[in-house]
Amino acid sequence: xxxxxxxxxxxxxxxxxxxxxxxxxxxxxxxxxxxxxxxxxxxxxxxxxxxxxxxxxxxxxxxxxxxxxxxxxxxxxxxxxxxxxxxxxxxxxxxxxxxxxxxxxxxxxxxxxxxxxxxxxxxxxxxxxxxxxxxxxx
Numbered sequence: 241x242x243x244x245x246x247x248x249x250x251x252x253x254x255x256x257x258x259x260x261x262x263x264x265x266x267x268x269x270x271x272x273x274x275x276x277x278x279x280x281x282x283x284x285x286x287x288x289x290x291x292x293x294x295x296x297x298x299x300x301x302x303x304x305x306x307x308x309x310x311x312x313x314x315x316x317x318x319x320x321x322x323x324x325x326x327x328x329x330x331x332x333x334x335x336x337x338x339x340x341x342x343x344x345x346x347x348x349x350x351x352x353x354x355x356x357x358x359x360x361x362x363x364x365x366x367x368x369x370x371x372x373x374x375x376x377x378x
Contacts, residue, residue: 275365278343278344278365279364279375281343282342282343282344282362282364282375283362283375283377285333285340285342285343285348285360285362286348286360286361286362286375286376286377287360287377288327289312289316289327289340289348289350289358289360289377290358290360290377292316292326292327293312293316293326293350293352293358294358295326296315296316296320296324296326297356299322299324299326300320300321303352303356303358304316304320307350307351307352307358308350309339309340309347309348309349309350310337310338310339312350313327313329313334313338313339313340314338317329335347342362342363342364342375344362344363344364344365344367345367346362346363346367348360348361348362349361349363349369358377359376359377359378360376360377361374361375361376361377362374362375362376
């Protein structure tokens with residue numbers, strides 16, 4: 241790339257960054273509220289998965305065959321004996337493996353206890369499970 245073109249693209253990049261920051265400042269409460277909204281979305285999604293699993297249990301008298309993310313999501317979205325859709329998702333809620341992902345792009349971790357308790361965990365913004373920013377439905 242020629243030096244003149246590189247300077248033009250650098251200027252475009254700086255302008256885009258400034259416009260992005262200006263747009264962020266128009267959100268009521270600023271970036272802090274945006275972070276809170278994203279965390280609320282993740283918390284809502286953990287509850288949706290739990291509720292869908294409990295509805296599946298109420299319908300079939302047992303939990304889905306597997307808590308493994310992609311298999312569970314298939315069961316909850318209609319791949320079940322009566323083809324009931326317990327969970328409705330947008331394609332952007334899934335990764336390429338068919339796993340439901342949190343707002344930061346990490347697949348949810350889902351487990352069932354022997355008493356049919358459903359545990360759903362998001363790794364949170366740092367994308368690492370077992371750290372202080374994890375979100376769980378419990």
